[in-house]
Amino acid sequence: MxxxxxxxxxxxxxxxxxxxxxxxxxxxIQPLKAVISKTLDNRQELADLWFISLLHHSLVDTASGGWHTFAEIGNAVLNMLAAQHNIQMSDDAPSIAEALSQLxxxxxxxxxxxxxxxxxxxxxxxxxxxxxxxxxxxxxxxxxxxxxxxxxxxxxxxxxxxxxxxxxxxxxxxxxxxxxxxxxxxxxxxxxxxxxxxxxxxxxxxxxxxxxxxxxxxxxxxxxxxxxxxxxxxxxxxxxx
Known part of the structure; x- marks a missing residue:
């Protein structure tokens, strides 16, 4: 190679x-993962899973005929992970778009x-x-x-x-x-x-x-x-x- x-x-x-x-x-993207981890009960492994899931769901969205922005999919994945792991997210958690914009x-x-x-x-x-x-x-x-x-x-x-x-x-x-x-x-x-x-x-x-x-x-x-x-x-x- x-x-x-x-x-x-x-x-x-x-x-x-x-x-x-x-x-x-x-x-x-490490600062973004830090935000995700903090939002998900300080679980770093979920921050890594969030990024993988973001890519997965972006492809699922378009392959199935839909379209949402990267930030919208990121927020959806964040909520899905919180629900899957019984995590209550705080109302003042930064938006994905805000975190992405400051990398x-x-x-x-x-x-x-x-x-x-x-x-x-x-x-x-x-x-x-x-x-x-x-x-x-x-x-x-x-x-x-x-x-x-x-x-x-x-x-x-x-x-x-x-x-x-x-x-x-x-x-x-x-x-x-x-x-x-x-x-x-x-x-x-x-x-x-x-x-x-x-x-x-x-x-x-x-x-x-x-x-x-x-x-x-x-x-x-x-x-x-x-x-x-x-x-x-x-x-x-x-x-x-």
Missing amino acids: PDASDKKSSNLNHITTLFFDVNETLLD PPHADVIPALSALQQQGFKLVALTNSSRALADKQLNHAGIMHFFDAVLSVESIKTYKPDLKVYCWATEQMDVPRENTLMIAAHSWDVGGAKRAGMHTAFIARKGQTLSPLLPEPDLVCSDLNDLAASLGPTKVNEMQN
Whole structure:
């Protein structure tokens, strides 16, 4: 499996546009899990289960023909877990949207985005968050100015890793999928993007692993600084000349 210590493979030489997952890839969700844990009787294991269940129910919602925002599904899952474990939630518990909107960036994010921008890549945020929530998240984290576009699945009402999302996103940016790189800390996200025809980079955040059932990513990086180093100094303008 390729990793960032390898020389950049030739099939990445024509990458012009980088698509970034937001939650957990760019933003640290540990403060959110702390809020969830506190709301659920200080049970950390339920906070971890909440995030897994959030992803599960987002896919169930769209696969069954429904649509709710990420925050709405998150609140529903929170109430379900409380009911399942006989936990009485306090009335002053923060909303999921509020907690999501205040997540900090991982320490590597700002220097890596700056380096990638200077290298000449076009940067795009592609998120399961609603557009309004994504704007709040990126502004609060101080990284909105790095992005040429922010794309939310809310526009097409289906969640990643539905292949439709990646096809739609690349069409929105008017870029061939072979010239794109999807970057995420979730195996299911890079797996979906790979099957849709994008190149992919997996960011091995703590606790994240690759699925043996999904296509291997083009790059496996320890963090975003590792990714920036692996992509090298090639400029988009030079690639297009």
